[in-house]
Amino acid sequence: MSLPTLIQGHTPHDRLSYLLGELCKELKDIKGDKAGSLGEALSFAQQARDIVDGYDKYVARMSSSPPAIVNKMVDESYEHNWKLVHEEGLTQFRLIPEMSAGGYEAAVLRELAALSKARRILEIGMFTGTTTVTLAMIPTVEKVVALELEGYLKDWSRPYFEQAQVSDKIDVWVGDAVSSLNRLDEEHASFDLVFIDADKPNYLTYLQKVLEGGLLAQGGVIAVDNVAYRGTPWAPVPDKWYEKSGIKTDEFKQAVQSTQEMGRILAEFNEVVRNDPALEVVMLPVEDGISLVRRKGE
Numbered sequence: 001m002s003l004p005t006l007i008q009g010h011t012p013h014d015r016l017s018y019l020l021g022e023l024c025k026e027l028k029d030i031k032g033d034k035a036g037s038l039g040e041a042l043s044f045a046q047q048a049r050d051i052v053d054g055y056d057k058y059v060a061r062m063s064s065s066p067p068a069i070v071n072k073m074v075d076e077s078y079e080h081n082w083k084l085v086h087e088e089g090l091t092q093f094r095l096i097p098e099m100s101a102g103g104y105e106a107a108v109l110r111e112l113a114a115l116s117k118a119r120r121i122l123e124i125g126m127f128t129g130t131t132t133v134t135l136a137m138i139p140t141v142e143k144v145v146a147l148e149l150e151g152y153l154k155d156w157s158r159p160y161f162e163q164a165q166v167s168d169k170i171d172v173w174v175g176d177a178v179s180s181l182n183r184l185d186e187e188h189a190s191f192d193l194v195f196i197d198a199d200k201p202n203y204l205t206y207l208q209k210v211l212e213g214g215l216l217a218q219g220g221v222i223a224v225d226n227v228a229y230r231g232t233p234w235a236p237v238p239d240k241w242y243e244k245s246g247i248k249t250d251e252f253k254q255a256v257q258s259t260q261e262m263g264r265i266l267a268e269f270n271e272v273v274r275n276d277p278a279l280e281v282v283m284l285p286v287e288d289g290i291s292l293v294r295r296k297g298e
């Protein structure tokens with residue numbers, strides 16, 4: 001039972017698939033008199049797993065592909081030694097390829113940007129730049145400003161932005177996103193679409209800064225990623241996963257605690273947004289959940 005499978009599957013569906021897989025194993029292991037009567041239960045559990053397992057893949061396959069460069073970036077980010085990069089002090093945090101929103105979500109945001117006719121886009125938390133490049137490749141988009149803590153990622157993504165011939169449409173601001181947002185506000189920047197996808201504990205700060213400053217253009221939309229955080233806002237990871245797992249490493253304990261904490265943070269964020277009378281919000285069950293937020297009445 002690997003740590004990533006157990007708690008770091010990317011979406012609520014990944015977690016559900018894992019749990020149904022465990023259920024199937026448990027049912028298969030039952031021997032003796034009870035085994036026969038559980039055959040049907042096992043078949044139901046397997047069908048449920050097949051449905052949930054194939055869902056995200058099917059949805060992505062039946063949607064227009066992201067630009068080819070995105071698949072290249074995703075593949076090469078999996079081949080990259082992020083652990084070594086961090087050990088050499090080139091990144092502040094240990095980055096993992098799963099941080100990328102991936103091709104399907106980039107395609108979803110491309111659709112949102114195209115439908116809303118966004119010309120200027122702000123991304124808070126860029127990682128390798130798969131979404132950034134996808135958005136910049138929309139012909140009507142004039143500028144994508146991406147805020148990213150890790151300077152290493154700015155260098156990593158540059159050759160891909162150049163290959164896609166959109167490097168002149170992308171500005172990467174390295175540093176803490178709160179400081180960058182303050183600077184953007186001072187410069188009277190304004191954006192039609194804002195994608196919030198950096199550190200979750202700062203989500204409310206980012207949202208407030210975007211809404212209270214002049215950063216969100218009239219009629220603009222904010223998309224917020226991971227609002228369903230693996231299902232944890234409504235179905236927290238139980239403590240007993242750590243106690244019963246048999247994996248007694250500090251890494252695993254911290255991962256469980258951090259996932260539980262993220263669930264609480266996102267649950268609170270979602271409540272605040274939902275209860276703000278000035279905002280219209282719709283949460284989409286896309287990947288790990290995306291909320292679309294805009295000022296009411298615009």
Ligand SMILES: C[S@@+](CC[C@H](N)C(=O)[O-])C[C@H]1O[C@@H](n2cnc3c(N)ncnc32)[C@H](O)[C@@H]1O
Nearest residue numbers: 100101125126127131148149176177197198199
């Ligand atoms: C989930 S990844 C972003 C994925 C990206 N939006 C995409 O579509 O693939 C989060 C990124 O936020 C960055 N980040 C975390 N804390 C930050 C901060 N305080 N300021 C700016 N960037 C931050 C991380 O370095 C990481 O690259």
